[in-house]
Amino acid sequence: MFRNQYDTDVTTWSPAGRLFQVEYAMEAVKQGSAAIGLRSKTHVVLACVNKANSELSSHQRKIFKVDDHIGVAIAGLTADGRVLSRYMRSECINYGYTYESPLPVGRLVVQLADKAQVCTQRSWKRPYGVGLLVAGLDESGAHLYYNCPSGNYFEYQAFAIGSRSQAAKTYLERKFEKFPESSRDDLVKDALFAIRETLQGEKLTSTVCTVAVIGVGEVFNILDQKTVQSLINEFEISGEEAPTNESAAEQSGGDAGGAAPDQGGAAAEEEAAPMDI
Amino acid sequence: MMRTSFAALIIASCILMRAFVKPSPLHTLEMDTLLTSEGDSQRTQYPYVTGTSVIGIKYKDGILMAADMGGSYGSTIRYKSVERIKQVGKHSLIGASGEISDFQEILKYLDELILHDNMWDDGNSLGPKEVHSYLTRVMYNRRNKFDPLWNSLVIGGVKNGHKYLGSVSMIGVNFEDDHIATGFGNHLARPLLREEWREDLSFEEGVKLLEKCMRNLLYRDRSAVNKIQIAKITEEGLTVSQPYSLKTFWIFSAFQNPTVGAEGSW
Numbered sequence: 001m002f003r004n005q006y007d008t009d010v011t012t013w014s015p016a017g018r019l020f021q022v023e024y025a026m027e028a029v030k031q032g033s034a035a036i037g038l039r040s041k042t043h044v045v046l047a048c049v050n051k052a053n054s055e056l057s058s059h060q061r062k063i064f065k066v067d068d069h070i071g072v073a074i075a076g077l078t079a080d081g082r083v084l085s086r087y088m089r090s091e092c093i094n095y096g097y098t099y100e101s102p103l104p105v106g107r108l109v110v111q112l113a114d115k116a117q118v119c120t121q122r123s124w125k126r127p128y129g130v131g132l133l134v135a136g137l138d139e140s141g142a143h144l145y146y147n148c149p150s151g152n153y154f155e156y157q158a159f160a161i162g163s164r165s166q167a168a169k170t171y172l173e174r175k176f177e178k179f180p181e182s183s184r185d186d187l188v189k190d191a192l193f194a195i196r197e198t199l200q201g202e203k204l205t206s207t208v209c210t211v212a213v214i215g216v217g218e219v220f221n222i223l224d225q226k227t228v229q230s231l232i233n234e235f236e237i238s239g240e241e242a243p244t245n246e247s248a249a250e251q252s253g254g255d256a257g258g259a260a261p262d263q264g265g266a267a268a269e270e271e272a273a274p275m276d277i
Numbered sequence: 278m279m280r281t282s283f284a285a286l287i288i289a290s291c292i293l294m295r296a297f298v299k300p301s302p303l304h305t306l307e308m309d310t311l312l313t314s315e316g317d318s319q320r321t322q323y324p325y326v327t328g329t330s331v332i333g334i335k336y337k338d339g340i341l342m343a344a345d346m347g348g349s350y351g352s353t354i355r356y357k358s359v360e361r362i363k364q365v366g367k368h369s370l371i372g373a374s375g376e377i378s379d380f381q382e383i384l385k386y387l388d389e390l391i392l393h394d395n396m397w398d399d400g401n402s403l404g405p406k407e408v409h410s411y412l413t414r415v416m417y418n419r420r421n422k423f424d425p426l427w428n429s430l431v432i433g434g435v436k437n438g439h440k441y442l443g444s445v446s447m448i449g450v451n452f453e454d455d456h457i458a459t460g461f462g463n464h465l466a467r468p469l470l471r472e473e474w475r476e477d478l479s480f481e482e483g484v485k486l487l488e489k490c491m492r493n494l495l496y497r498d499r500s501a502v503n504k505i506q507i508a509k510i511t512e513e514g515l516t517v518s519q520p521y522s523l524k525t526f527w528i529f530s531a532f533q534n535p536t537v538g539a540e541g542s543w
Binding site for chain 1: 403404406
């Protein structure tokens with residue numbers, strides 16, 4: 001009821017004790033396209049939906065390598081995300097220069113969170129409109145964190161942000177108990193399944209998603225399109241049900257019908273968007 | 278403008294070196310202000326109270342480090358209970374030779390570093406490699422400002438099973454090795470270590486080897502004092518021994534009846 005009166009400044013409290021500008025910033029994250037992350041004891045996988053605005057344009061980069069041992073996926077205002085990635089890269093490089101050692105992820109995440117908090121307490125600033133899924137490795141193992149525009153951060157076994165992320169979260173909630181012991185390839189498979197959930201019936205191909213992996217013995221790297229497509233084909237999930245018996249048969253009717261003609265067009269569609277990097 | 282006056286300073290110090298064989302604590306400040314136009318107040322141009330060599334070796338379970346407890350004031354051995362090996366955080370040891378007050382300054386920097394590291398309270402901690410790298414940056418930056426911390430440092434430690442031993446000099450030269458020494462130790466101790474050091478030295482063997490080096494230094498380094506401490510650091514923790522003295526051996530046949538065969542000497 002009072003939303004419009006108390007939402008002009010980030011530094012104005014509402015009578016109910018809320019900062020509306022910060023909440024609006026979190027809305028911006030929900031409007032961005034989906035990004036998901038999941039981790040085992042030794043690996044973390046980030047994946048995101050990358051839809052180009054039109055067939056003529058390239059899609060926005062939503063996954064950034066921050067250092068050999070840290071990567072980030074963003075959802076929301078990608079420009080804000082790019083700026084924060086640059087900050088993270090800078091922090092990592094400075095720490096590495098001084099201490100010849102990788103910056104522990106947990107510390108980077110706290111620095112990021114403190115940076116975001118500053119923007120919620122200055123009248124001449126606005127909160128960052130981007131949610132960050134930070135994946136990294138340090139002494140104590142593999143970690144996945146989520147940084148909010150509010151300045152909060154949480155550690156997760158698996159998480160999804162952005163539009164239609166609830167579908168992915170539902171899938172992840174079903175599966176997360178086996179993640180700690182999963183192999184790297186199983187994790188990637190689960191990530192692709194989760195992404196497929198957010199597509200709500202659209203065909204999953206490597207042109208609409210990006211996958212990145214980091215783990216013990218593997219520096220942070222973004223898988224190239226060919227690899228992702230072959231993984232999708234291998235796991236037979238482009239439009240079909242997952243091989244593990246899923247009782248929730250959402251979209252099974254629609255998908256089975258679209259599966260046959262899709263298989264034929266799969267190879268050709270890899271070349272569909274002319275500006276794919 | 279700055280560069281020419283620095284050049285003048287260096288040339289002037291060389292001239293001074295020739296006039297006085299070694300800068301001594303009795304070298305007055307007036308002599309320098311005549312040569313520099315800036316009122317440089319904070320520069321360590323020469324050390325006053327100095328410690329001599331530090332030796333460090335890797336052994337089977339970790340690192341052993343030895344140093345004597347002397348603080349010399351030029352040619353006078355003024356202080357005989359200076360602790361030149363100190364703990365840094367959970368995983369590292371630092372030993373210093375050179376200006377003692379600069380070592381105390383470094384310990385303050387490290388104290389602050391470790392404090393902030395502990396304040397994160399997140400299960401991560403700075404190990405010897407990180408401390409070594411940090412000190413390299415500090416020493417090199419001071420050197421670039423022509424205001425060095427007049428020390429040679431030895432950093433050793435064990436973290437997650439990895440043994441680490443390295444050194445940094447006052448101009449920021451740094452390296453890692455299986456055995457390290459500063460000052461005279463480079464000339465008198467390292468040849469012994471190159472011959473006798475092995476990867477799998479036991480604690481007793483390591484101490485014996487270090488004592489051999491320290492004894493050699495005691496005989497030949499005029500700033501050495503016969504009161505040493507040996508520090509040990511392993512994965513489990515760190516101990517610094519109580520100070521003790523080394524046995525020295527002077528019964529050489531050349532010292533018995535030294536004047537026999539020399540006509541006219543007494």
